[in-house]
Structure formats: C-alpha cells, structure tokens
Amino acid sequence: MIRLLFLIPLVLCLLWMLYLTARGYRIRDGKQGFVYILVISSVIAAFYTLMWWLT
Numbered sequence: 001m002i003r004l005l006f007l008i009p010l011v012l013c014l015l016w017m018l019y020l021t022a023r024g025y026r027i028r029d030g031k032q033g034f035v036y037i038l039v040i041s042s043v044i045a046a047f048y049t050l051m052w053w054l055t
Helices: 007-023 028-054
Strands: none
Touching: 007 028
16 A cells, blocks of 8 residues: 555546646646645655554
8 A cells, every 4th residue: 555655646636637628727727736736645645654654
C-alpha cells in the first residue's frame, strides 16, 4: 500500500484535468486545484509515513 502512494496525486490530477477539459476550462484556470491536490496528497503521504515509522 505504501509503495502505491504516488498514485494518489497522479489519479487526482488526471481526474481534475478531465473535469476542467469537460467543462471547457483551460488547464491554467485550474492551477489552484492542482496545488490543493498536491498539498492534500503530501499530507496523506506524510501521515502514512509517520504511521509506518511509529509501528
């Protein structure tokens, strides 16, 4: 499970890109969404890393 953590931001960014293009927005218009995805994914990865280290 830990080794697949890199898939979380990849899948979320892909879904965000598909959503933007389906709604007619440019990728540049959704830049803030990409930042949110990367920050949330980093928090999730840090949490799992901390739990793995503690146990």
